[in-house]
Amino acid sequence: MRDMKEAWTSLASLLGTLAFCQTLLQTVLPPELRFATLRFLKRALGFSSSYCYFEITEADGVNTNELYYAVRLYLSSFLSASCSRLSLSRAPNCSSTTFALSNNDCITDVFDGISVQWVHAVTQSQSQPSSRGEKRFFTLRFRKCDRDHILDSYLDYIMDKANDIRRKNRVRLLYTNSHGGWKPVPFKHPSTFDTLAMDPERKRDIMDDLRDFVAGKAFYQRTGRAWKRGYLLYGPPGTGKSSMIAAMANFLIYDIYDLELTKVCSNSELRELLMKTSSKSIIVIEDIDCSADLPNRSKAPPHPARRSCSNPGAPDAPSGGKDRNNNTITLSGLLNFTDGLWSCSGSERIFVFTTNHIDKLDPALLRSGRMDMHIYLSYCSYPALKILLQNYLGSEAEDLGQAAASELREVVKKAKMTPADISEVLIKNRRNKEKAVSELLEALKARAERNEKCGGLRDEREMNGEEEMGKRSKRRGLWRAPKMGETVTPFLARKWRMLKRSRQNERENLNLKGSERS
Numbered sequence: 001m002r003d004m005k006e007a008w009t010s011l012a013s014l015l016g017t018l019a020f021c022q023t024l025l026q027t028v029l030p031p032e033l034r035f036a037t038l039r040f041l042k043r044a045l046g047f048s049s050s051y052c053y054f055e056i057t058e059a060d061g062v063n064t065n066e067l068y069y070a071v072r073l074y075l076s077s078f079l080s081a082s083c084s085r086l087s088l089s090r091a092p093n094c095s096s097t098t099f100a101l102s103n104n105d106c107i108t109d110v111f112d113g114i115s116v117q118w119v120h121a122v123t124q125s126q127s128q129p130s131s132r133g134e135k136r137f138f139t140l141r142f143r144k145c146d147r148d149h150i151l152d153s154y155l156d157y158i159m160d161k162a163n164d165i166r167r168k169n170r171v172r173l174l175y176t177n178s179h180g181g182w183k184p185v186p187f188k189h190p191s192t193f194d195t196l197a198m199d200p201e202r203k204r205d206i207m208d209d210l211r212d213f214v215a216g217k218a219f220y221q222r223t224g225r226a227w228k229r230g231y232l233l234y235g236p237p238g239t240g241k242s243s244m245i246a247a248m249a250n251f252l253i254y255d256i257y258d259l260e261l262t263k264v265c266s267n268s269e270l271r272e273l274l275m276k277t278s279s280k281s282i283i284v285i286e287d288i289d290c291s292a293d294l295p296n297r298s299k300a301p302p303h304p305a306r307r308s309c310s311n312p313g314a315p316d317a318p319s320g321g322k323d324r325n326n327n328t329i330t331l332s333g334l335l336n337f338t339d340g341l342w343s344c345s346g347s348e349r350i351f352v353f354t355t356n357h358i359d360k361l362d363p364a365l366l367r368s369g370r371m372d373m374h375i376y377l378s379y380c381s382y383p384a385l386k387i388l389l390q391n392y393l394g395s396e397a398e399d400l401g402q403a404a405a406s407e408l409r410e411v412v413k414k415a416k417m418t419p420a421d422i423s424e425v426l427i428k429n430r431r432n433k434e435k436a437v438s439e440l441l442e443a444l445k446a447r448a449e450r451n452e453k454c455g456g457l458r459d460e461r462e463m464n465g466e467e468e469m470g471k472r473s474k475r476r477g478l479w480r481a482p483k484m485g486e487t488v489t490p491f492l493a494r495k496w497r498m499l500k501r502s503r504q505n506e507r508e509n510l511n512l513k514g515s516e517r518s
């Protein structure tokens, strides 16, 4: 207690002495001499100090200082854990709150073993009335011997980190093409690699591949390759191709450009669309086998239904991929889109094509180097089923009882049901685990039995990705209607209803246009 008292007394006398010296300086010395003396004292103290100081102000003249905002964001990433007094803010189009240092608070950071100190200050500014009369700045303090390393690497590191944080915080977008441009909507698909039902080993391979891609800037530069990667996802409907694209985007924190080829009129429009995409994005073409009739590079005249967008009466583009009038899309145009010189106009981009029928794709699309990874998404296996049980019932397969678990393991192999179909059964009964498992077993057994009866024929059809009802016609989105009395899986039935509705809408639109014209 007495020590405390003494400390306070010493502090009070020190402050008193300082105040006396300041008054003396102000009264004895004329203003010019006073400033010169202060400058001299500051410099003398600076020379004797082993530290150097850098000020990073909010505005650099009339321009805002990017480094100031980068530092603020960077510090906010670890501030919340170490400070008790912080200022909070949330920018427009931002999905999270940003912490910032309060006035005159300081924080220590360590970079490559070097300790640096940051202080944030807000002072009244006479010279900059435009910035609300305040001058905000960070002061960075570190040892003079570390000057080169900090100025060369630390500040670049902060800029990179801040960009990453900005990307993570902002609302991501899903773009679709319309009228030659991209229209964005917020992308909020909840699918992740955790929720994706597939073999864990293959899942790990894909995640590793994506990680390598993101970290591969130097590799792609060194080997002279464009920094992009292509994935071809194929397999029957309802096996998780679209879900995997969403999981990839969520994993990498990328935007998605969902390219609807049927809305693109020409190769040049395709190229323009590509140039309008940003880096760190996934460009998706779903159902590549049926999203457009692409004239083959070597032969195959284009489909008669596919005419020029700009001139519906014009003849089709000549075969051989030579798009003389440049008013249709050809396979060459698509290949240039993914592989040509234009495809490198941005960097860090992923192309994903999906198909139900890999056998219908032109070999040019499949050749090695074009699509770097071919990923087959198949019917639900036991490891995949375990993930679905965890997703929908919140329990491990083993928790459902040894008998049920081993029965599920046996029957799921023979049933060849898609994750989409299994999900439907589980969602329906998610409040009652026992019922969910017994219904699932029933459905799997019924399917396995039917498969056995159908034998080889069904196997063959399934290899081509054909389901009872879901046999697609050549054009995207056209499904064969179920025959009377035909069993239809809930997933396919829903898809059929959706397509029927969209076709009806299309017909109504056409009728409307026709009546307007007449």
Ligand SMILES: Nc1ncnc2c1ncn2[C@@H]1O[C@H](COP(=O)(O)OP(=O)(O)OP(=O)(O)O)[C@@H](O)[C@H]1O
Binding pocket: 195, 196, 197, 198, 235, 236, 237, 238, 239, 240, 241, 242, 243, 244, 355, 356, 419, 420, 421, 423
């Ligand atoms: N592998 C999977 N893991 C988790 N859920 C899945 C999986 N596959 C399908 N599903 C579920 O089924 C639904 C449909 O799946 P999705 O749209 O990804 O299938 P798809 O393979 O893209 O089908 P299509 O070929 O018809 O486009 C999803 O909303 C998801 O809930």
Ligand SMILES: [Mg+2]
Binding pocket: 241, 242, 243, 286, 354
């Ligand atoms: Mg899909």
